[in-house]
Amino acid sequence: MSVVTRARTFAGALTLSLVGMTFVSTPAHADGPGVGTPWVASVGDSYISGEAGRWAGSSNSNSAAADALGGTAYFDNAANNAETIERCHRSKSAEIKIGGGISSVNLACSGAKTATDAGGSYFKPGLDFYDNGAGNIGQAKALQQFATTHNVKMVAVSIGGNDFNFASVVQSCVVDFLGSPTWWKDYCQDDSSVTANFTSSNVTAVKTRISNAFINIRTAMRNAGYADSSWTLLVQNYPSPVPNGSAFRYGESGYSRQNTGGCGFWNSDANWANASALPTINNTVAGAITQSGLTNTKSLNLSPAFNGRRLCENTVGLYEEVGLSSWTQSTAVDRTEWVNQIRTVTTAGSSPYYIQESLHPNYWGQMAVRSCVRQAYNGGAPKGGTCTRSANGLNASGEPNMSLN
Secondary structure, eight states: OOHHHHHHHHHHHHHHHHHHHHHHOOOOOOSBTTBSSEEEEEEESHHHHTTTTTBSSOOSSOGGGGBSSGGGTTOOSTTSSSOSSTTOOOOTTOTTOOBTTBEEEEOOOTTOOSSOBOSSSSOBOOSSOOBOSSSOBOHHHHHHHHHHTSEEEEEEEEOSTGGGTHHHHHHHHHHHHHTSOGGGOOOGGGOHHHHGGGSHHHHHHHHHHHHHHHHHHHHHHHHTTOOGGGSEEEEEOOOOOSOOGGGBSSOSSSSHHHHTTSOOOOHHHHHHIIIIIHHHHHHHHHHHHHHHTOSSEEEEEOTTTTTTSSTTBTTOOOHHHHTOOOTTSTTHHHHSOSBOOOOOHHHHTTSSOOGGGTTSBOHHHHHHHHHHHHHHHGGGSOOOEEEEEEEEEEOTTSSEEEEEO
């Protein structure tokens, strides 16, 4: 065989080899379990959806002073002109938006319980697989659909408060405060409608519902193609929204505690909320983790996160009370509240406030928890811990300085 012939033969063989390599090449993978950009997701209720995240502190004389996000705060559709699910209030300051190269999706909904409620004025998806066939689906199903085509590494969840009828308990406390005099105080802590939520039988029932919600999340991730060891469920509990009675900056006499501060609790009821109601709810969430049997969970303890910055606490104030005119001022984060005022029909009126924003972490509160969620993500090796304030001022991301220990 001549040199030329051998060269042609080698070239032909090389061509055939390259053709063969092209034929067996691996196609590009679409994002999905373990592949592509890492994502974190949030599911649950108003304390994680971002309810009240529009407002950075409170003012009774000028709402603009505290308006950090404006009228589009809760718009979360692609066009940024409406909510995907009306009144879910998935705010732009929601804690799950940790950034740093990590993408996020907020599937939570204000007012959500463990089970979907499709019978009210607004659709409230629970942590289940509800599907009405017309676009309304539960959060577990929404997570499953999303995780199938995205690389979800951590799912943060807040659930259980509404199963304890949190909103109606708060309403009872405020009504009792406004409807009784200081010399004959009517406490909400002993109202039958309140105590019914904290009986041992109801606590057991709620714990089972929360446990099943966690199991639904695991099922959703398994259905989407994830091994349990490939993602983490970050379970957060609830922060204390009001101080003990001795730390309110408004006295019990008169109505300024509610009319000015938006914190209509008797001292005794505030003490009960911190010493009994909140620990019962948070212990139930913790017990549900154990009951669920999930092995890939981490716990984020938020109970002390807002201490010193709570609604009506004597260490902070309304903008007009602390001599500030805007949330953009450098000291606003340390001198104004991190929890939104309790609004009634008369105090909400024609204002830009929603009653459902009452007693929820506001912009400062959401951003504070966001810092702790980022620390919990821990660069992709999630960890748990207790979230607390660490210093005054804001960090480089514009969030309150927080520690996770």
